[in-house]
Amino acid sequence: MAEARRMRAVELFEQGRSHAQIAGMLGVRPESVRRWKRQWEQGGATGRAPKLDDAQVEKVRAALEQGAQAHGFEAESWTLERVGLVVERGTGVKPARASVRRLLTGRLGWSQQRPQRRAVERDESEIARWVTHEWPRIKRGQ
Template structure:
């Protein structure tokens, strides 16, 4: 039976563990078993991994201790806008589009990209602006509703009230 960390505490359901969290939980359980003197084969069976993984974990544990088996931060380049810059963009966008020289208070990607460039000094692609807007800021894209210049709401209401019922009735 594979080792599965408990997902409920005091009657409350916890969110499921991510794969890296689950892998770390398995290694922590293995370290506890190393300290108790349990064999590699038994640890592999209990934790639900192959014996070679347990042997590799034991070598790392013997050289660097339990901390050497802890999960590390994700490698790679950090995202372009850090949290401070994202907060600056949020503050700039909350001021409204008119503050930045736009006529209407809408957030199409092109405008948001222009504000990001002015605020952060970084030019982002449309896809990156979209991820920043929807992912990091949690906002939605806004587009204007296009209407004809000749549109007359009173004439439309009158047509709906008088003409539409007549047409709907039929001959």
């Protein structure tokens, strides 16, 4: 959200809007708008520079692609905490939870996945039989 606000401010800078107008439109303080404009004029960046450079991000990507168990975790699923530990071990940078989420979804292009939880005892053929034979009988009231 903050990044989108800063990008919108850049569009408004380019339209020639005043600091006060931009601040009012975006619901921020004029000091923030002045700081964003100064950063934009100095090189185009409007936000804080990322803590990880591109080489470090690629190092993290390679580590994550090895799988969670390769890094000593019992299950093969990644959590934000686990990814944060891998980032810290591999780069020396201890990221905040929100930074880990941005790294995964933004710079690495990964999406959030949730494993489907199913009972180990689940019997697909018995479920199919019940749906085709038992459920219609129950539905008819017999």
